Amino acid sequence: MSRLVRDDPESSDGFAARVVKYVPSEILAFYISVENIIKELKPPASDGAAAAGNFVDVLIYDKGPYWLFFFCWLGIPFYLAMQKDKNANKSFVQSVISMVLFPVWVYSIDGLIFDRTHTYSAALSAILLGFVTLMSGIVPNSFGWADVNLRSLFGFGKRAGTGDGGSAPSPSATVASAQVEASPSA
Numbered sequence: 001m002s003r004l005v006r007d008d009p010e011s012s013d014g015f016a017a018r019v020v021k022y023v024p025s026e027i028l029a030f031y032i033s034v035e036n037i038i039k040e041l042k043p044p045a046s047d048g049a050a051a052a053g054n055f056v057d058v059l060i061y062d063k064g065p066y067w068l069f070f071f072c073w074l075g076i077p078f079y080l081a082m083q084k085d086k087n088a089n090k091s092f093v094q095s096v097i098s099m100v101l102f103p104v105w106v107y108s109i110d111g112l113i114f115d116r117t118h119t120y121s122a123a124l125s126a127i128l129l130g131f132v133t134l135m136s137g138i139v140p141n142s143f144g145w146a147d148v149n150l151r152s153l154f155g156f157g158k159r160a161g162t163g164d165g166g167s168a169p170s171p172s173a174t175v176a177s178a179q180v181e182a183s184p185s186a
Contacts, residue, residue, distance in 0.1 A: 015137040015138065016137065018136065018137045018139070018140075019133060019134065019136060019137035021094070022094060022097045022098055022101060022133075022136045022137070022139075023098070023101055023105065023133065023136075024076050024079070024098040024101065024102050024105075026079065027072050027075065027076055027079060027098075027102065028072075028102070028105055028106075030072060031068060031069070031072045031106065031111070032109065034068050035065065035068060035111060035112055038060060038061060038064045038065060038068070038112060039112065041057045041060060041061040041064075065111070065112035065113045065116065066113060069103075069106065069111065069113045072102065073099060073102050073103065076095060076098045076099050076102060077095040077099070080094055080095050080098065081095075093139065093140075097136050097139060100132070100136075101132060101133065101136060104128055104129055104132045104133070105129065107120070107125050107128065107129075108125040108126070108128070108129040110125070
């Protein structure tokens with residue numbers, strides 16, 4: 001399975017495939033592994049001196065989570081650009097959605113960047129993660145405002161005038177009935 005979301009007719013990237021592919025799983029795996037290394041470093045002593053570690057350990061422990069977060073977050077478009085092959089569609093939309101999903105996933109795993117700011121809530125992370133991840137699946141990869149049709153996007157029905165029993169008649173049916181009424185009866 002390709003890492004990039006494809007919108008070509010031969011592809012089978014439906015809702016479920018887009019949900020899976022929009023989540024930056026490789027970047028998250030890297031983030032989690034490096035964050036676990038940072039967690040193992042000893043925190044600095046309360047008086048500001050390096051307790052049982054050296055200056056580099058203290059620097060990494062204090063600033064490392066922020067640098068790691070922004071390095072991974074800004075690396076998402078570059079990683080996706082490296083995944084493209086010659087037949088791949090542009091990955092701009094996938095990059096944007098993955099960059100939106102990355103902080104949500106980091107928040108849901110109680111990343112150090114949110115742990116240190118005391119803004120983590122387990123209930124909020126569960127709701128936010130489920131909502132944002134599922135909503136990402138409704139966005140097609142080749143997105144343009146001409147493609148937006150909320151009724152078909154959410155599956156609420158078909159557009160009127162398509163001959164499927166909609167509320168408005170199709171233009172060809174209206175013209176045909178007008179011609180029948182206008183013709184003299186024999």
